[in-house]
Amino acid sequence: MAKAVYLEHYLDSIEGLPYExxxxxxxxxxxxxxxxxxxxxxxxxxxDYVANVKNLASEQRVQHLQKIENAYTKCKEYSDDKVQLAMQIYELVDKHIRRLDADLARFENDLKDKLDSSSQESSDEKRLKKDKSVRDKKVSRTQKDSDPDSPGRKKVKNRIFPPSVLSPNNTDLAMHPSDVLDMPVDPNEPTYCLCSQVSYGEMIGCDNLDCPIEWFHFACVGLATKPKGKW
Incomplete structure (x- = not known):
């Protein structure tokens, strides 16, 4: 409920308070x-009683004292009525104060709920944007690596090895990455595969976007030829 609604309801409730x-x-x-x-x-x-008491008969004295007593009784009644009115005023004002406290508490709770909800939505949106950004980066990186003209793939396809490594007579040697460790390698070139070596020879990419390695040497994953199908 909006703040204006709480205020409007409270003002309506105390509209008659000043008149009461x-x-x-x-x-x-x-x-x-x-x-x-x-x-x-x-x-x-x-x-009058003190001034004339000596001249008053017994019955007159009683009547005079009775008038004084009745006057005192009236004063007490007026005082009791004033006390009742004062209590009514106190209860009336206290009722509106408690109503105001209750409305303020409800308003604070509503405001807190809205702030918590807004904060949660903002946090969820940030997390979704972050997840989307990570996914987009992975997709972009995978597409880039899959592009034959991309620098990364050029390194994979166009790397030249010594004839002793790729010659038909040395097929077994081409199957093991340990045989190319002596090749000159750029120290800044990224590493791939389970062997944590740079790209060389033929490599196969992983379709899992969450894969931290991405590319694997044929030999390290037990492949001798390209898999059949779309390549």
Whole structure:
């Protein structure tokens, strides 16, 4: 849920709060006024009683004291009403505060989920791009190595060996890479095959894009002639 929606819902919920608070505070103010009036009445009754107690009959004394007691009872009722109004105000404000806390918690959770989801998607996209880049590089390298005109294949096809190595009478020697180790080799030339030697003679490529070696000498993989089929 969007932030604006949370805010809109919360503002709707507190729309009537100012009016409710104003009503309760007005009632409390009226109760204060009544209490002050009642206290003034008690003071007057008490003064009259003290001033005239000697001249009052027993029944009149009781009636006078009863008026004072009733006035005190009224003051207590007004005070109790004020306490109730104060509790209502507290509960009303507390309810909206708890509502705001709950909305904020939900908003933070939604925001965290969206950020986590976005981060995961970004991570997945980066991984996919990286995997694709690696695959593209391997495909490009394989296509380059498979091209007869590519430098790598020229090294494989056009390398010249001493007649003693490739002569028909020395077929067995041509089958083993150890027999060409004494050939002059560029130290910067890459190595291939299980024997970790440079390219020479006829070689066969691996179709597996994940193959770290890529090319193998015929002799090292037990081949004497080119495999049948498309070459």
């Amino acid at each position: 608070l104003q009503r309760n505070f007005t009632l409390m103010s009226e109760l204060d006024n009544r209490t002050e009036e009642q206290k003034a009445e008690i003071d007057k009754l008490a003064e």
